[in-house]
Amino acid sequence: MFPAWGFPVAVIAAFASIYFLPSPIDPEPFIFEKPPPALVGSLQVNKKLQSGQRIFTGQLKGPESFTVDDEGNLYTGTVDGKLWMISGDQLHFITQMGQNMPECGTPDYEPKCGRPHGVRIDRDGNLIVADSYFGLFKVSPRTGEKTLLLSSEQETNHLGRLLTYDPVTRTARTVLSGLYMANGITLSPHEDYILIAETSICRIIRYWVSGANAGETEVFVDNLPGYPDNIRLSDKGLYRVGISTARFPSFFSPFLDALGPYPFLKRFIAKVTPLSFYNIFLHKHGLFLEINDKGDIVESFHDPDGSITWTVSDVFEHNGKMYLGNTELPFLVVLQ
Numbered sequence: 133m134f135p136a137w138g139f140p141v142a143v144i145a146a147f148a149s150i151y152f153l154p155s156p157i158d159p160e161p162f163i164f165e166k167p168p169p170a171l172v173g174s175l176q177v178n179k180k181l182q183s184g185q186r187i188f189t190g191q192l193k194g195p196e197s198f199t200v201d202d203e204g205n206l207y208t209g210t211v212d213g214k215l216w217m218i219s220g221d222q223l224h225f226i227t228q229m230g231q232n233m234p235e236c237g238t239p240d241y242e243p244k245c246g247r248p249h250g251v252r253i254d255r256d257g258n259l260i261v262a263d264s265y266f267g268l269f270k271v272s273p274r275t276g277e278k279t280l281l282l283s284s285e286q287e288t289n290h291l292g293r294l295l296t297y298d299p300v301t302r303t304a305r306t307v308l309s310g311l312y313m314a315n316g317i318t319l320s321p322h323e324d325y326i327l328i329a330e331t332s333i334c335r336i337i338r339y340w341v342s343g344a345n346a347g348e349t350e351v352f353v354d355n356l357p358g359y360p361d362n363i364r365l366s367d368k369g370l371y372r373v374g375i376s377t378a379r380f381p382s383f384f385s386p387f388l389d390a391l392g393p394y395p396f397l398k399r400f401i402a403k404v405t406p407l408s409f410y411n412i413f414l415h416k417h418g419l420f421l422e423i424n425d426k427g428d429i430v431e432s433f434h435d436p437d438g439s440i441t442w443t444v445s446d447v448f449e450h451n452g453k454m455y456l457g458n459t460e461l462p463f464l465v466v467l468q
Contacts, residue, residue, distance in 0.1 A: 166355045168379045174429045175357055181418045181435035184456065186463040188223055192216065193237055194460045197362060198448035199253045206450065207259055207273060209248025211460055212237035215261065217273060218464075227276030229263045268297060294328060294339065308339060308349065316362035316446075320425070321369060327352055329360035334379060336360060336427075353427040358419055362446040362457070370422040370430065374444035376459060378417035416442035420456070433467075441465045 171177050188195075194211030201207070206218040207226070213236050215226040228236075229246025236245035243265050250262035259271040260281075267284040271277070282297055282304050292311035297304045308314075313332035320326070324342045329335075338352040358375035366372050418435030435441055446457035456465040 169355055169357050171357070171380065175432050177436050178432070178434050179436065180433040181420075181456075181465075181467065182440050184435075184440045184465045184467040186440065187221075187466055188218075189463040191223055191462075192464050193462045194458060195464045196248075196445045196457045196459055197250050198446055198450075198455055198457060199251050199259070200448075200450050201253055201257055201273065204451065205273075206448075206455065207251055207253070208457070208464075209251050209261065210237075211242075211247065213242070213246030213248065213263075215248055215251070215259065215271060215276075226259075226273055227271060227278060229261070229266060229269070229278070292330070294326075311337075316360060316373070318363040318365055318371065321365065327363050327371060329363055329373065331359050331361065331376070334359055336363065336373070336423075353423060353429070356421070357432075361444070361459075364447050364449070366422065366449060368422075370424055372447040372449075373421045373423060374446050374457065375419040375421065376443050376445055378415045378419050378442075380415055380417065418442050418444055418456075420444045420447050 169175060192208070192210055195208040195216070196210070197208065199207050207215065208218070209215050209229070213229045213232075215229065217224040217226055229248050231244045233241060233245060235241040246266055247264040248261045249264055252260045253273075254260055254270070257273070259269075259273055261269045261271050263269060263284070265284060267280060267287075268282040270279040270281055281299070281302060287295060287304055287306075292309075292314035293306050294308040294311065294314060294317070295304045296307055308328075311328065312330040314328055315331040316327075316329035318327050325338050325340045325345075328337050328339060330337060334356040335354045336352045336356070337349055339349050340346050356373075356375070357380065358378040361374040361376045364372045416438035418438055418441040420433050421429050422431040422433075424430050441456060441458060441461065443458045443461065444456050445459050446455075448455040448457070452468070454467040456467060458465075
């Protein structure tokens with residue numbers, strides 16, 4: 133057990149990576165003081181991602197996060213608010229988080245259709261799903277029945293936060309607040325700390341949950357070469373970090389870096405401009421990183437021209453394959 137948290141490690145692990153509720157407003161303006169890191173050493177550009185294969189093209193849009201059951205079935209949620217099971221080469225619909233409408237899959241209808249960003253499986257074989265608009269759910273993968281555990285209306289505020297949920301009392305409490313677009317999260321192998329990706333400022337922080345440093349927070353890795361999304365612990369004991377958008381050195385400042393000091397402008401763009409419009413400003417370069425327990429980037433996997441994928445939200449390893457999630461592309465990438 134975590135002495136400072138007071139409930140079983142298994143419960144924490146089951147909810148890992150889905151504690152975050154929407155963070156529409158930055159805590160304060162933040163200016164990147166460092167240029168993007170040089171692409172040398174472990175960041176040297178390669179074509180490792182180009183050996184990947186697209187599957188379920190046109191059937192899955194934005195399969196962002198993954199989990200697997202004891203029978204080897206994979207589960208994911210998509211941008212249209214749907215939950216899916218992948219069994220071998222077959223795709224099975226489980227349920228719709230919100231309303232099932234023809235318009236689902238477009239930004240304007242996300243609040244009605246739902247957006248399951250995080251998905252994990254609990255000890256009873258149920259899916260634990262974090263929906264950005266509706267809250268935390270338990271979903272039966274067999275029947276699609278949804279049980280609301282925590283409504284987003286109970287806990288949302290204007291700052292990014294780390295929350296813990298107690299399934300016995302069905303209550304949540306804030307552990308950290310004032311985070312910058314808190315996104316991916318994972319538990320360490322010894323379950324003594326949690327890593328949290330702060331996407332909008334391109335860094336990962338470490339929060340100690342036990343030991344001499346319990347309750348303390350520190351920067352784990354800073355000035356990443358892109359905007360981090362989900363974090364996964366690999367079988368090799370390394371942390372795999374999906375990069376949603378690359379941030380590389382160039383004559384012009386990276387587009388999202390330039391918007392960093394102006395949170396109101398980012399919100400305006402998100403509300404009135406289709407994502408496809410400002411995609412023209414973003415470098416289409418697929419990338420994920422492997423980071424050791426000291427915060428060193430030890431390896432990087434690139435698709436320099438985006439021929440297979442140009443955004444990676446999650447890197448999920450299962451049966452010798454890596455499944456690469458994304459936030460809005462109409463396919464799933466599998467890397468042998």
